[in-house]
Amino acid sequence: MININKYIKIIVVSFLLVGCSSLFAQSKQDTEVDKGSYRKIIKGVVVDEDGNWVKDADVIIPEKNIVTKTNKTGNFVFEISGGGAIHVEVYKKGYLPASTKIIKIAKRDNIKVSKFVLSKSFLEEIVVTGTATPKLYREAPVKTFIASKKDIEKKGAQNLADSLEIVTGVRVENNCQNCNFTQVRINGMEGKYCQVLINGMPVVSALAGVYALEQIPANMIEKFEVVKGGGSSLYGGNAVGGVVNVMLREATKSGIKFSISREMIKNKPNTNLNLNYDYIAPNPNTKASLFSNFQRREPVDYDGDGFSDLGELSLLSVGSNFSHFFNKVNGDLKLSFSVISEERRGGNKFDLPEHYADIAESIRTKRLDFFARWEQTFSKVSILKVNSSFSYTKRKSYYGSGQDPNAYGDTENPVFYGELQYYNFSLTNHSVIAGLSFKSDEINDFAPAYDRIIDETYRNFGFYLQDEINFGQKLKLLFGVRGDRHSEIENIIFSPRVSISFTGLKDFTLRFTYSTGFRAPQVFDEDLHITQVGGEGMTIVNRAGLKEEKSYSLTFGLDFGKQVKNKLYRFSIGGFYNRLNDVFTLDEVDSSGDYMLMERFNSDGAKIYGVELEAGFQIGGVFEIFTGWTLQRSEYDTPEPDFNSMKIFRTPELYGSLRFNWDIKNFPDINVDLNYTGPMKAPHYAGYITEDVLEDTDPFIVVDIKLIKRFELYSKNSITMTASLLNAFDSFQKDLDKGIYRDAGYVYGPRIPRTFRVGIKYDF
Secondary structure: OOOHHHHHHHHHHHHHHHHHHHHHHHHHHHHOOOOOOOOOEEEEEEEEOOOOEOOOOEEEEHHHOEEEEOOOOOEEEEEOOOOEEEOOEEEOOOEOOEEOOOEEEOOOOOEEOOOEEEOEOHHHOEEOOOOOOOEEHHHOOOOOEEEEHHHHHHHOOOEHHHHHOOOOOEEEEEOOOOOOOEEEEEOOEOHHHEEEEEOOEOOOOOOOHHHHHHHOEHHHEEEEEEEEOOOHHHHOOOOOOEEEEEEEOOOOOOEEEEEEEEEEEOOEEEEEEEEEEEEEOOOOOEEEEEEEEEEEEOOEOOOOOOOOOEOEEEEEEEEEEEEEEEOOOOEEEEEEEEEEEEEEEEEOOOOOOHHHOOEEEEEEEEEEEEEEEEEEEEEOOEEEEEEEEEEEEEEEEEEEEOOOOOOEEEEEEEEEEEEEEEEEOOOOOEEEEEEEEEEEEEEEEEEHHHOEEEEEEEEEEEEEEEEEEEEOOOEEEEEEEEEEEEOOOOOOEEEEEEEEEEOOOOOEEEEEEEEEEEEOOOOOOHHHHHHHHOOOEEEEEEOOOOOOEEEEEEEEEEEEEEEEOOEEEEEEEEEEEEEEEOOEEEEEEEEEOOEEEEEEEEOOOEEEEEEEEEEEEEEOOOEEEEEEEEEEEEEEOOOOOOOOOOEOOOOOOEEEEEEEEEOOOOOOEEEEEEEEEOOOEEEEOOOOOOOOEEEEOOOEEEEEEEEEEEEEOHHHOEEEEEEEEEOOOOOOOOOOOOOOOOOOOOOOOOOOOOEEEEEEEEEO
């Protein structure tokens, strides 16, 4: 049973911190008076959080009843007569307002107001993932969680895996003590139930998804959005627990950004280099962006047993985005590509070839992604989009123990995706989108030591229709349905969805969504590599008549957002219920020596349900405090076979975070992140221990502290210096298995131990 009292106390403390901090910050903001210089001409500049100039912003001096606008470089100038006390306010649609403190004006001299930095308004963020059409956050019928580039920078994220931890209800966990592959859990559902999109396209396959979260560097990401619950009505298979849509970086102004950071983990270095080059042509219809990343990490042996707990890692990634708007035909072309080369290895004896090590997991991955999009606007109410992408992953691997010379393997995985979308907004109170899609996912996996050869191609044809009906400006009703014909399933799979949103209550948005999703079977399952390392080969076949897994999701919530000048107050409470039917289960049907044949079949279902609470307070780009918590249960209908457990493994009943950001003038900015993960059930298999045990894990708290200081240089250049202490209290798993017989899958704790990091970024 859930210990409600204990959990309620933890959540209440976080919410009290938010409330008290907002009152303190508001009081401080309202009572401070600037005793600076006295002048008659007032001028300044307005920029956004990324340092880009904000043009056409309204700049007001209320006491003098005068208004002006910023020019194309964000500058403004006032000429005022007489003295007195004044202040300056700045307004721009899509941003939080900003203002100065009280300024006393004398009869002579001029004054230059400090730079205004406008933060994007949470209420006016544009989201697209929930409906495939751009919507203001507050008006979107499907709730969408957003993480901007600025949020990612404040987090100090190095890659997508780090970035995802920003979102309430999303956990990123390490699933292997050797190679440290990660997966994302959305409201407790495993990574295989969550669809990762890049630029809105489902190209991250089962193979690529194993290490993709750490292979996508943060400097490639413009922002990402998360939609929880079944998303198959738009995105097809695997969108059962939710959707993560990663938008790649696009140029906003010409310039170069270079950064380098250095970490020390148990006296072992981890180096990260980033380079971004953005270009906007004299004709601003043409834009290009180039990004690259290099990372090198030495293996870390945390518990001193001679085997790595964080593996050796070398990663190089390069990518580019290009866009051009054709005025004559009213069409927009976007192209992007990225190339990733990664080598990772875990185990021991890193100076020797893999088959001389007692344990070795070695994966050499090369990946190419290419995306193309043509958006044709016929009128204000009619748009046609053609999307296509190609991804190719090639991997050479070694999964073995006991100095096995035959445990090498090769895997290739080309994935093609094509989509046609048509939008029509001409019908009264209706916004209709229709689409056709095709996906081909080919897997060639060759592991001769384990008698496994997979040569499969999975094809999926899909069509979908969605209608958003506006009943006035307050009530929206969204209907959607998708049909999929998957090569592994005999019948067409239909995935309906309905959403309702109501904004008739002042500052409140009420949402309700019923959605469905499905997951089709395939014989390749990367999770089984841990068994290979233990010396057992495994092959999977599908039982005749195997059906797809299906999900039925209910989500509902009430969001409050109120903006008072440059202050933003947020609160939300919501619930979720996700029902899984025909869950895939493996059964051993043949075993001979080091070889196992497993058959996949449909078992009973499972249910995941709970509540989420969030609260936040923000003053422009100066001060922010935010907390979010998830309280849930995750249960099978019938006990699972290994431990006779009704609870789904690795799903804590309580987890959440507290985030604090304070930009202090003339001092380094302070960013503190606290993440709590409650107890959970984790399987622990025999090897280092004598028999299989289902463990009750200890809770853990991870505290990250970051100091950031920006120095303005000549000609709009700047240097930003950072110092971070990650996992400050070293809350790392204490009961890791040791030695050659360890269970590498018995990993549940934080992804990294205490880490010291320093970094510098140069913008020019």
